[in-house]
Amino acid sequence: MKISSQTKQKIAFTLLGAAAVLVIVPVIVIFAILIEKGLPAINWQFLTAMPRMGMRAGGIFPAIMGTMYLVLGTIVVALPLGVLAAIYLVEYARQNWLTRMIEVAIVNLAGVPSVVYGLFGMGLFVIFLRFGASILAGSLTLAIMILPVIITASKEALSSVPRSFREASLALGVSKWQTIRCVVLPNALPGILTGTILGISRAAGETAPILFTVAAFYLPRLPKSVFDQCMALPYHLYVLSTQVPNVNPKIQYGTALVLVGLVFLLNLVAIITRSYIRSKKQW
Amino acid sequence: MNKIETQNLNLFYGHFQALIDVNAAIEEKRITALIGPSGCGKSTFLRTLNRMNDLIDGVRITGKVIIDGEDIYGDKTDLVVLRKKVGMVFQRPNPFPLSVFDNIAYGPRIHGMNDRGELEEIVESSLSQVELWDALKDRLDRSALRLSLEQQQRLCIARLVAVTPNIVLMDEPCSALDPVATGKIEELMFELKKRYTIVIVTHNMQQAARVSDCAGFMLLGKLVEFGETEQVFTAPKDKRTEEYITGRYG
Numbered sequence: 001m002k003i004s005s006q007t008k009q010k011i012a013f014t015l016l017g018a019a020a021v022l023v024i025v026p027v028i029v030i031f032a033i034l035i036e037k038g039l040p041a042i043n044w045q046f047l048t049a050m051p052r053m054g055m056r057a058g059g060i061f062p063a064i065m066g067t068m069y070l071v072l073g074t075i076v077v078a079l080p081l082g083v084l085a086a087i088y089l090v091e092y093a094r095q096n097w098l099t100r101m102i103e104v105a106i107v108n109l110a111g112v113p114s115v116v117y118g119l120f121g122m123g124l125f126v127i128f129l130r131f132g133a134s135i136l137a138g139s140l141t142l143a144i145m146i147l148p149v150i151i152t153a154s155k156e157a158l159s160s161v162p163r164s165f166r167e168a169s170l171a172l173g174v175s176k177w178q179t180i181r182c183v184v185l186p187n188a189l190p191g192i193l194t195g196t197i198l199g200i201s202r203a204a205g206e207t208a209p210i211l212f213t214v215a216a217f218y219l220p221r222l223p224k225s226v227f228d229q230c231m232a233l234p235y236h237l238y239v240l241s242t243q244v245p246n247v248n249p250k251i252q253y254g255t256a257l258v259l260v261g262l263v264f265l266l267n268l269v270a271i272i273t274r275s276y277i278r279s280k281k282q283w
Numbered sequence: 284m285n286k287i288e289t290q291n292l293n294l295f296y297g298h299f300q301a302l303i304d305v306n307a308a309i310e311e312k313r314i315t316a317l318i319g320p321s322g323c324g325k326s327t328f329l330r331t332l333n334r335m336n337d338l339i340d341g342v343r344i345t346g347k348v349i350i351d352g353e354d355i356y357g358d359k360t361d362l363v364v365l366r367k368k369v370g371m372v373f374q375r376p377n378p379f380p381l382s383v384f385d386n387i388a389y390g391p392r393i394h395g396m397n398d399r400g401e402l403e404e405i406v407e408s409s410l411s412q413v414e415l416w417d418a419l420k421d422r423l424d425r426s427a428l429r430l431s432l433e434q435q436q437r438l439c440i441a442r443l444v445a446v447t448p449n450i451v452l453m454d455e456p457c458s459a460l461d462p463v464a465t466g467k468i469e470e471l472m473f474e475l476k477k478r479y480t481i482v483i484v485t486h487n488m489q490q491a492a493r494v495s496d497c498a499g500f501m502l503l504g505k506l507v508e509f510g511e512t513e514q515v516f517t518a519p520k521d522k523r524t525e526e527y528i529t530g531r532y533g
Contacts, residue, residue, distance in 0.1 A: 094340065095340070162377075164373065164375065164377035165377065165379060167335065167338075167371075167373060167377065168373065168377045168378075168379065168439070168442075169379075169389075170335070170338070170366065171333065171335065171366055171370060171371040171373075171443075172366065172367070172370065172389070172390040172393075172442065172443065172446050173362075173363045173364065173365070173366035173367030173368075173390070173394070173446055174363070174366075174389075174390070174393050175362075175363055178393055182389070182393065183379060187380065
């Protein structure tokens with residue numbers, strides 16, 4: 001039997017479409033299970049109260065706040081560092097061995113397993129620099145981990161700003177730095193934000209890097225300074241699922257739902273900001 | 284007096300020599316056109332006059348470019364001052380993705396002007412000089428990217444005029460425009476000639492003949508012929524110029 005090219009095309013489209021749709025399935029299943037089993041646990045008290053009875057009851061407030069602090073600390077360190085490095089690499093660096101070394105280092109940094117970051121952070125920040133297990137040490141470790149993501153995305157965003165904008169600005173007697181500040185950076189911002197979103201959601205969800213550098217097993221109070229330990233959602237979830245006997249699964253699923261929800265919320269805020277900025281640009 | 288003078292100007296991209304011993308004398312408040320086949324070095328030459336070639340890695344320049352009596356490749360040259368004085372209009376209109384007002388105010392603002400009233404005056408006078416004021420005075424807050432290409436190119440010239448240059452370099456300013464728009468930009472050039480020294484690169488020989496007072500013909504990095512436009516086009520001294528102009532070359 002001969003299959004007409006029309007039919008072949010239909011089969012191809014169906015297969016391609018099916019492959020694309022398949023991507024959504026795991027996301028929907030994960031969300032469905034989390035919502036079904038976790039939602040009953042979530043109420044105001046769960047979100048705002050300290051854990052009690054060895055974490056078997058009460059809320060997860062310190063873990064939520066801990067993750068917030070870590071995310072904030074990570075942004076404060078990684079965003080400026082990443083953007084400045086990207087500006088240097090795109091605008092100033094000449095093609096020589098140093099630049100190539102930096103670029104190779106960034107690629108390798110992106111491939112390092114997260115547990116290695118955790119151990120490195122413990123070695124450098126916790127022990128050698130004597131920060132102790134602290135928000136500072138944890139944020140720095142997470143920042144180093146997401147730096148390659150931010151640098152790579154920022155580099156792409158900066159290089160995608162048309163050369164003609166730079167030339168127009170320079171030809172008006174505007175210095176290179178002013179051109180970068182006033183023309184290149186504003187137009188690269190959406191791309192830089194995208195990279196930061198990706199990095200931050202990864203930082204918020206990782207367990208290994210914070211394991212030895214900041215995360216507290218059970219600490220029913222809020223940290224007072226950056227030198228304090230804190231609880232964090234991913235680690236808390238790990239502890240609830242494997243380290244504490246007889247925990248109501250409702251609490252485990254509730255915690256997972258809050259973690260996923262938080263990451264989702266972070267992404268949403270950044271996506272809205274990005275699309276707002278993008279709606280104002282027309283090139 | 285010559286506004287711009289180049290002496291034994293050579294330019295290398297790595298090992299490739301793009302300009303060979305160029306000696307040109309460009310007079311004040313006249314339009315000088317540079318013609319020649321693609322790749323002859325005319326745009327490269329234009330870009331040596333405001334040092335835009337500095338942006339490219341591996342460019343080496345020898346010889347002198349003297350503007351108002353000073354060698355701009357000397358040690359004392361301030362690129363910011365130079366480029367304010369020697370403005371440039373590009374092949375494709377390249378307004379910033381900002382409003383009409385902000386496009387024109389961009390230069391003055393960066394050079395330190397913050398007074399709203401003064402900025403408004405500059406915007407009005409700059410737009411008037413390129414004959415856009417009447418068309419755009421009620422739409423100053425509109426995005427510059429929504430204008431027609433011809434208006435965008437005028438806007439780019441206005442943006443340049445706002446930083447008060449006295450030389451305007453034009454790198455094929457009409458190549459993205461249709462014939463009607465081209466004609467209008469050419470009319471504008473006659474107006475601008477009263478205030479500015481204009482150097483234009485064009486691959487359109489009719490355009491060069493129409494607008495310029497002086498003309499130079501370049502070939503393979505050399506300035507083969509340079510003189511009054513009428514003479515270059517009617518009685519060229521060099522055989523290669525004649526061949527190019529009559530269409531037997533390039």
